[in-house]
Amino acid sequence: MPNINVVIPMYNEEAVFAQLVDRLDKLLSNSSFSIEVILVDDGSTDQTPVLMRQLSLKDSRYKSIILSRNFGHQNALSAGLNEVEAEQAVFIIDADLQDPPELLDEFMSYREKGYDVVYAVRENRKENLFKRAAYRAFYRIMDKMSYIKIPIDSGDFSLISRRVVDTLNDMPEESRFLRGMRSWIGFRQIGLPYNRAERQAGESKYSLTKLFKLAFDGIFNFSEIPIKIITTSGLLVILSALAYLTYVVIKKVIFGNVPEGFTGLLFVTILFGGIQLVSLGLIGEYVLRIFFQVKNRPLYIIKERIRSEPIEHVDETLS
Numbered sequence: 001m002p003n004i005n006v007v008i009p010m011y012n013e014e015a016v017f018a019q020l021v022d023r024l025d026k027l028l029s030n031s032s033f034s035i036e037v038i039l040v041d042d043g044s045t046d047q048t049p050v051l052m053r054q055l056s057l058k059d060s061r062y063k064s065i066i067l068s069r070n071f072g073h074q075n076a077l078s079a080g081l082n083e084v085e086a087e088q089a090v091f092i093i094d095a096d097l098q099d100p101p102e103l104l105d106e107f108m109s110y111r112e113k114g115y116d117v118v119y120a121v122r123e124n125r126k127e128n129l130f131k132r133a134a135y136r137a138f139y140r141i142m143d144k145m146s147y148i149k150i151p152i153d154s155g156d157f158s159l160i161s162r163r164v165v166d167t168l169n170d171m172p173e174e175s176r177f178l179r180g181m182r183s184w185i186g187f188r189q190i191g192l193p194y195n196r197a198e199r200q201a202g203e204s205k206y207s208l209t210k211l212f213k214l215a216f217d218g219i220f221n222f223s224e225i226p227i228k229i230i231t232t233s234g235l236l237v238i239l240s241a242l243a244y245l246t247y248v249v250i251k252k253v254i255f256g257n258v259p260e261g262f263t264g265l266l267f268v269t270i271l272f273g274g275i276q277l278v279s280l281g282l283i284g285e286y287v288l289r290i291f292f293q294v295k296n297r298p299l300y301i302i303k304e305r306i307r308s309e310p311i312e313h314v315d316e317t318l319s
Helices: 015-029 050-058 073-082 102-109 129-145 161-171 178-185 208-221 225-255 262-295
Strands: 005-010 033-040 062-067 089-092 117-124 154-161 189-197 299-305 312-318
Touching: 005 073, 005 102, 015 033, 015 050, 015 102, 033 050, 033 073, 050 062, 062 073, 073 178, 073 225, 073 299, 073 312, 089 102, 089 161, 102 117, 102 154, 102 189, 117 178, 154 178, 161 178, 189 262, 225 262
Parallel strands: 005 033, 005 089, 033 062, 117 189
Antiparallel strands: 062 299, 089 154, 117 154, 299 312
C-alpha cells in the first residue's frame, strides 16, 4: 500500500503525456515515499486512454481509471479520490504540468508538521490577460460572497490527508466545487505560494463556458448572497412603491391633481419586470441544483480500471 497517491484527471492530454510521465518517473524514482499515480481519463477523444493503458500495464506504479464518457474535471477528480489507497496523503495535480509535481516534498514537509490540507497559491499566472483578469475577479468576488473562507488564488493543486479524502468522498454534492468543499471541511490548512507555469503542450480544456459553470457552482454552493439579493431587491421595490404612493397622495391633497407621464410608468414597469426575471433566474439556479441532487445519479461511471495486474473490466457506478 503506497504512502502517497498522486491523482491526475486527464482529458485529451496526448500532446503533454510523454512530458508528464517523464517528470513523474523522476519524482517516483527520487522520492523517499512509496507513491502510486492514479490517472483518470475523462472521456478523451484522442489517444490519451491508449497511452494510459500502455503505461499502466508495464509499470505497477501507475493505475488508470477510464470513465465511460466526459463527466467534467471536478467529477473526474472525485473518481480519482474514490480510488486512493494511500495511508498518508493524496497529491492532486493537473496533467498540463502547470502544477509542478516536483513540489511534492515541499508539500509533504507541511503535512509532517500536522497540516491536513496544503493548498497551492498562484503568485503568477501565464495565461492571457483576459483569463488572468477573470480568475482574479472571480476569487475576490467569491471571497466577499462566500459564507466560508476560500483562499484567494488557490485551485485544486494541493496535498490532502487521508482523513480529508475520506470526508470529501462522503460528501454527496452533485455540483462539485472541490476547493470550496476542501475549505468547508476545516482541519489545519496552509497555503504554499508558487509560480504557475505555462501549459507545456496542447490547449486548455477549460472553455469560457466551463469556467463560468465552475464559478456558478462555487457561488451558488457556498454563498447565500444571491438569495439575499432577491430579498433586498424586493424590499427596495416595496419602499420605492410606498415612496411613490406617498408622493402621489401629497400631490393630490395639496395641488389637487396627480402626476402624469407614460414614459415614467413604462420605465417603472420594465424595471420591476427585469427585477422579477433576475429573481426567478437566481431562484432557478438553486432549484436546478436541488433537481439534479435529488435524482441521486452517480457522479461518474467507471468503464475500466487498468494496472499491471490482470485488467478488470467493469461497468460500475459510484456516487
